[in-house]
Amino acid sequence: MKIPAIAAVLLACACSLGQAAAPAERRTDPLRSDPLDSPRWADMRKEMFPAGARVVFDERVRVTAPLTAENAMNVPVSVDAGALGEVQEILVFADFNPIVRIVRFEPAGAYPGLGFRIKLQQSTPVRAAARTADGSWHVGGAWVNTAGGGCTLPSTGSSSPEWQKRLGEVSSRVWERKEGGERVRLRIIHPIDTGLAAGIPAFFLQDLLLADSTGRPLMRIEGFEPIAENPVFTVDIPAGRTAAGYRVSGRDNNGNAISAVIEK
Amino acid sequence: MKRLPIATLATRSLIAAFTLGWTLLLSAVDRDYGLSPVKIAEDTWVLTGRSEDFSFSNGGNIVNTAFIVTRDGVVVIDSGPSRLYGEQLRRSIARLTDKPVRLVLNTHHHPDHFLGNQAFPAGTLAALPATINGIHDEGGSLNENMYRLAGDWMAGTDPVTPGRALAAGPLEIGDHRFELIALDGHTDADLAVLDRSTGVLFAGDLVFNDRAPTTPHARLPRWQAALDQLEKTGFRTLVPGHGPVASDAGPIRQTRAWLAWLDQTLRRAADDGFDMTEVLAITPPAEFRRLAVVEAEYRRSVGQLYPAYEQRALSKEAGRP
Ligand SMILES: [Zn+2]
Numbered sequence: 001m002k003i004p005a006i007a008a009v010l011l012a013c014a015c016s017l018g019q020a021a022a023p024a025e026r027r028t029d030p031l032r033s034d035p036l037d038s039p040r041w042a043d044m045r046k047e048m049f050p051a052g053a054r055v056v057f058d059e060r061v062r063v064t065a066p067l068t069a070e071n072a073m074n075v076p077v078s079v080d081a082g083a084l085g086e087v088q089e090i091l092v093f094a095d096f097n098p099i100v101r102i103v104r105f106e107p108a109g110a111y112p113g114l115g116f117r118i119k120l121q122q123s124t125p126v127r128a129a130a131r132t133a134d135g136s137w138h139v140g141g142a143w144v145n146t147a148g149g150g151c152t153l154p155s156t157g158s159s160s161p162e163w164q165k166r167l168g169e170v171s172s173r174v175w176e177r178k179e180g181g182e183r184v185r186l187r188i189i190h191p192i193d194t195g196l197a198a199g200i201p202a203f204f205l206q207d208l209l210l211a212d213s214t215g216r217p218l219m220r221i222e223g224f225e226p227i228a229e230n231p232v233f234t235v236d237i238p239a240g241r242t243a244a245g246y247r248v249s250g251r252d253n254n255g256n257a258i259s260a261v262i263e264k
Numbered sequence: 265m266k267r268l269p270i271a272t273l274a275t276r277s278l279i280a281a282f283t284l285g286w287t288l289l290l291s292a293v294d295r296d297y298g299l300s301p302v303k304i305a306e307d308t309w310v311l312t313g314r315s316e317d318f319s320f321s322n323g324g325n326i327v328n329t330a331f332i333v334t335r336d337g338v339v340v341i342d343s344g345p346s347r348l349y350g351e352q353l354r355r356s357i358a359r360l361t362d363k364p365v366r367l368v369l370n371t372h373h374h375p376d377h378f379l380g381n382q383a384f385p386a387g388t389l390a391a392l393p394a395t396i397n398g399i400h401d402e403g404g405s406l407n408e409n410m411y412r413l414a415g416d417w418m419a420g421t422d423p424v425t426p427g428r429a430l431a432a433g434p435l436e437i438g439d440h441r442f443e444l445i446a447l448d449g450h451t452d453a454d455l456a457v458l459d460r461s462t463g464v465l466f467a468g469d470l471v472f473n474d475r476a477p478t479t480p481h482a483r484l485p486r487w488q489a490a491l492d493q494l495e496k497t498g499f500r501t502l503v504p505g506h507g508p509v510a511s512d513a514g515p516i517r518q519t520r521a522w523l524a525w526l527d528q529t530l531r532r533a534a535d536d537g538f539d540m541t542e543v544l545a546i547t548p549p550a551e552f553r554r555l556a557v558v559e560a561e562y563r564r565s566v567g568q569l570y571p572a573y574e575q576r577a578l579s580k581e582a583g584r585p
Contacts, residue, residue: 064541068560071567076540115539147412171578175537183537187578232574234539 033057036125036141040095047100048093048129054136055129060084061140063092063128069120072150074228077102078115081130084138087112088131094144094226096124098151098196101224109241110210110219111181115234119150119194119226151226152196163191170248170260180239184210184246184262187232194225208250208258210235212243221250295417297325297349299356304509305462305501307333307440309360311353315475315507315556318345318376323417324410325349327376330466330503331357332459334438337366340388341457341466341503343380345410347421350380366437370426371468371505372451373398374478375406381424389426392446394453398481400425430455445497449487450477450505456494463500470494473507473515474554476561477522479568484527491520507556522552526562530570534577540570 034041035057049055060083069075081087090112092102098121105114112130120126127141172186188205195202205223212218219235237243246262301309313327324345331353332339338357343350357365370378370391378399381389391399403423411418432446445456450469457466469478470490495516502510504519525548533543543566552558 064545066541066544066563068563069567070564074567074571076544076567078539078541115541117540171575173537173578185537185539185574185578187575230571232540232571234537 036127036143038095038125040125044093044095044100044127048091049137054134056136056138058084058130058138058140061090061128061130061138063126063140063142065126065142065144067143067145069144069146072120072146075118075120075126075144075146075150076115077118077126077144078113078234079128079140080113081128081138081140082112084112084130084132086133088133090114090128090130092126092128094118094120094124094126096122097226099194099225102126102226103224104222106220108217108220109237111236111238113236114219114221115185115232117228117232119228120144120146121151122146151194163189168252168256168258170258170262172248172260172262174246174262174264177236182237182242184235184237185232186210186235186248186260186262187230188258189230190252192225192227192229192231196225202253204253205231205258206251206253208233208248210246210248210262212241213245213247213261214243216241216243218246295323295348297323297344297352299325299349299352301331301356301360302509304503305459305464308459308462308464309333310503310509311356312508313376313506317557317560318410318413320413320415320417322414323349324376324379324414326506328503328505328507328509329353329380331365332440332462332464333357333361333363334366334440336438337363339437339440339442340365340368340384342371342377342468342505343368343384345376345379345414346418347380347382348417348419350383353380354383368426369430369455369457370395370399371455371457371466372453373402373406374451374469374480375410377468377505378403378426379407379410379418379421379423381426382420382422386424386427389424390428390430391426392453392455393429394448395451395455396426396429398451398453399423443497445493447490447493449483449485449490450479451481454490456490456497458497458499463498464503465494465497465499465501466503467494467505467516469505470519471502471504471515472519472522472555473504473510474518475507475556476552476558477519478561479526479565482565482569484523484569488520488523488527491516491523518555522555525549525552526565526569530566530573534570534573537577540566540574543570 062080065077089106091104093100102118123145125141129137129139131137166189169189175183193200193203204225208221210219248260250258299311301311304310310330313325314322316326318324330341368384368388373395407423435442441460443458447454454470495513504515
């Protein structure tokens with residue numbers, strides 16, 4: 001965990017106070033029956049959400065990931081909260097990962113879903129919590145079984161000089177979708193180190209913004225350490241928001257800029 | 265295990281402690297692979313592994329190994345997944361002949377094909393140069409991975425790199441005339457051995473029979489080309505790396521059909537903009553359902569191979585800034 005122990009304790013206290021102050025909320029809250037049956041859920045509830053927030057398990061938030069992931073360094077995950085309608089933000093986390101937070105994204109015009117790949121340290125639930133306009137969080141998830149070790153291994157990039165020349169390089173492509181709208185896929189050259197492998201500091205993508213060519217934002221992505229090396233993202237754009245072209249910009253935690261035009 | 269019930273973490277560590285204790289005890293007990301060599305041609309025996317994934321119950325014995333008893337000594341093809349397997353293979357040989365082992369060939373650098381090397385004299389171990397490099401560079405991590413997958417069957421196993429580099433071409437040992445065929449595609453170096461004296465072709469992992477092929481180091485177009493070449497060798501009996509021995513090219517065609525489907529599926533998916541989770545949702549067609557472990561191998565192959573297809577598809581539109 002990256003959060004210092006004291007902060008975590010304070011956070012935990014704040015949460016239990018908040019809960020005590022809102023007993024009615026607790027009664028209607030179905031969270032005691034975690035569909036994924038994880039012993040960490042109570043902690044996740046406290047760490048990931050503001051005290052007193054309404055948090056419900058909701059099958060409309062779909063997390064697709066392999067039940068068994070052989071390569072813990074590169075586990076594909078896709079999140080789809082489209083059935084909720086409009087969504088403000090989606091937070092993706094894994095209960096048993098040493099760094100729990102994986103990615104947070106705001107579909108500001110893009111479809112409320114995202115495809116990406118992650119590193120896992122051991123078998124764990126992978127969850128997506130979608131916040132709707134009324135402030136409530138809708139949580140879906142899936143168990144991923146893995147032999148693990150993905151978080152404490154150095155990236156292959158960190159041992160090769162190749163990425164230094166190509167750091168931040170973006171390759172991308174736009175597809176028309178049969179069901180209307182467009183799909184943007186992009187891959188960014190970045191070693192992404194979690195900081196948990198001995199002697200290799202954390203190095204990861206922190207902010208990405210996908211916008212249309214006129215500058216209107218479509219998707220904001222806040223990345224955390226467990227995103228897989230050379231990350232690939234899949235973003236869908238609804239028919240009403242497609243544009244002549246797109247662009248992506250952002251930076252990693254060391255301040256290296258990412259900027260690329262995504263042409264059709 | 266699908267779910268981790270509450271309170272399992274503590275229980276698990278307890279179980280882990282007990283398991284470790286038992287493992288130490290049990291490793292003293294002789295585990296038995298139950299190897300039974302089957303004579304498939306004059307002087308030629310094959311030991312057929314199970315068509316499964318590596319596991320604690322099979323101890324890694326999912327591979328075919330073979331040996332040929334020539335007038336001048338025994339030629340062994342692949343040494344198995346562990347030191348224990350190698351030792352038991354050696355005893356199986358000794359029960360059938362008193363001739364010494366002259367040559368142990370590792371067809372390629374996958375763990376089930378070379379981790380039995382310790383059981384044989386270092387001077388007998390031979391492989392293609394890139395296989396020697398592969399064992400040297402990756403042997404340690406492949407061995408660790410096998411401990412994780414097969415547990416105490418691996419006790420005492422360490423990778424041994426063959427000292428003798430082989431080149432393609434004829435090789436005469438005793439009364440047997442072998443042809444060493446240097447190919448690649450399953451890995452960077454895949455050795456096939458044709459025994460011209462008996463017509464037996466030892467194809468290594470270039471050929472799988474009724475078991476889905478593995479692809480951790482695969483380059484599919486090269487592999488397909490290698491299969492074309494093997495089909496032309498005029499063999500009478502075909503020993504695949506995994507799955508039953510055959511007397512026709514059926515397993516070559518089956519392996520080729522799977523690789524072609526895999527290649528085409530991944531290429532189309534990448535060109536159509538599929539996310540990897542969408543590629544994993546594709547079900548292999550009916551003709552491949554009879555292949556053992558087909559779902560697990562498909563899933564692994566997507567993880568191993570799709571990123572390269574994806575990258576090619578994303579880079580296609582050249583000329584962008
Ligand atoms: Zn192999």
